[in-house]
């Protein structure tokens with residue numbers, strides 16, 4: 001399954017938010033969408049998830065216009081996890097919520113296979129012991145894991161995850177992104193995730209899209225995108241970028257224009273101001 005975004009522009013009313021955004025994600029690839037607050041990341045993901053309709057441009061899945069998908073086909077193609085804190089927690093148990101991810105496949109009743117897939121997703125996220133708990137009685141991180149488990153149970157062609165790790169502890173930040181990357185790579189699917197953590201993005205995204213004010217400022221593999229110049233230009237932050245065995249380490253040092261006293265006085269200064 002290949003995702004192709006062609007010239008997408010979007011405005012809330014008269015306020016433009018996305019301007020001519022275009023990119024492709026190949027089967028088996030993960031794309032990390034990064035950028036400052038308000039740069040349009042969530043809006044882009046909502047356009048891909050069909051929550052919003054782009055004013056201009058098209059989104060194609062294997063050449064098929066996303067706008068033409070109907071009914072169950074949408075659920076089989078797109079697994080969308082909204083950012084933490086979005087919407088109400090319904091009066092459902094954890095298991096019921098995850099089973100809801102099987103809805104695009106269920107014809108008459110829930111099958112043993114559906115139950116096994118849901119149980120597997122609960123197990124991956126360490127939620128098995130919480131299966132009978134009410135969703136609205138969970139912590140925000142636990143609730144986020146349930147929504148990720150529901151997307152996993154959905155086995156979609158394209159995962160769309162908006163800040164999936166924002167409320168997760170460091171263990172599950174690594175586990176969730178590794179799990180999705182592994183699934184996508186092995187099954188030839190696609191994942192697009194919005195992340196604020198540039199280090200996680202560098203580690204788990206094959207390619208990066210750096211958004212600034214609704215436009216693509218840089219795109220490519222992490223080494224091409226996460227340069228001190230790009231971080232400075234888009235975030236207004238001086239940063240040190242170092243290579244580690246686990247991907248790039250982007251260390252924000254100081255906002256551009258900060259008083260001299262707030263800057264680092266030791267370390268690889270040459271990388272901060274090349």
Ligand SMILES: Nc1ncnc2c1ncn2[C@@H]1O[C@H](COP(=O)(O)OP(=O)(O)OP(=O)(O)O)[C@@H](O)[C@H]1O
Nearest residue numbers: 012013015017035036037038039040041042043044
């Ligand atoms: N429902 C809405 N109605 C009007 N304007 C909106 C709406 N949602 C978002 N916006 C505006 O659109 C712009 C992009 O918002 P968006 O949520 O896509 O940014 P983001 O990059 O995801 O930001 P953040 O990192 O803060 O989550 C912002 O200026 C925001 O104020």
